[in-house]
């Protein structure tokens with residue numbers, strides 16, 4: 249049986265008291281859910297179609313979601329952008345429960361995605377490797393994965409274009425027509441910051457700062473709402489001007505895609521933690537204020553999939569990423585404003601812990617959160633469980649428990 253807190257809790261409101269009481273039960277239920285996913289996914293781990301993969305070990309698969317039509321886990325290549333989230337959630341469950349089962353399974357799934365350290369054809373290796381191996385090194389208190397993480401940082405840094413001062417999110421680095429950047433890329437900077445401080449090239453820090461600063465200048469409207477895809481001009485003399493805005497996974501070029509906004513909240517908060525540059529803190533507040541004060545933000549704090557799509561599907565993953573980011577932001581801001589960020593995150597987590605979002609055993613493919621939206625404009629993954637939604641949900645609960653004075657392993 250899990251215990252709530254072994255230290256006196258520092259709880260700021262009745263909502264926090266309620267969340268603090270729920271967390272042990274939610275961790276216990278989450279552990280059961282993930283045991284079930286692991287059991288269903290393990291036999292499928294090596295069942296990929298090697299012929300379809302161009303990369304070594306491409307036949308290996310990792311659970312990503314739920315294939316409701318066929319009643320089995322939706323398994324994806326280890327090179328899919330979310331392949332680090334399932335292993336990462338196992339690490340968080342190990343942190344939450346201390347159960348050796350989760351440590352053992354986390355090691356297996358984490359090590360299965362190691363070939364990503366050599367990948368430089370997309371920006372997602374930061375997500376992939378830091379959510380998995382980053383948590384492994386932290387919780388195992390080992391440096392045995394450091395070389396792999398440093399190699400990944402070097403692979404990611406190959407995508408940096410010094411003329412533009414940006415990391416290209418998608419596309420070949422030699423491509424001259426398009427240079428596409430998305431706010432999701434902010435999340436990959438954490439690996440570079442870690443690497444710069446742990447034996448890697450100091451340039452990794454400069455690259456991360458440059459990318460964050462340029463993104464801050466171009467990727468947001470005056471009100472703090474984000475664009476999804478920007479296409480920068482690489483022609484000499486154009487100084488990296490924006491040549492095109494694309495709606496990407498959002499509703500339109502004029503609205504803010506909710507998860508993109510959450511990546512920005514989390515990403516700029518993280519960059520402030522890593523650099524202590526006050527510009528990033530100010531910007532984290534701005535993008536957060538856009539979200540939490542938005543007239544289309546529902547009362548329960550779980551955003552519609554796009555801020556311009558009230559009444560349509562919610563995106564529980566946008567809420568979990570946001571809650572985790574806001575909890576960290578609250579520790580840097582303090583005072584009334586910091587309390588507001590913390591209270592908003594607590595409201596979101598209470599909603600996500602409720603039956604409206606937290607799945608019952610056996611439903612939702614045993615993933616924790618219902619009602620995620622992957623890519624609505626492409627008709628993909630609408631109102632489904634998402635591995636990254638679960639990952640940031642567990643992270644946010646652990647962050648809350650730490651803030652509230654609860655134990656951490």
Ligand code: GLY
Nearest residue numbers: 329432497507622
């Ligand atoms: N990074 C892609 C997404 O958030 O859907």
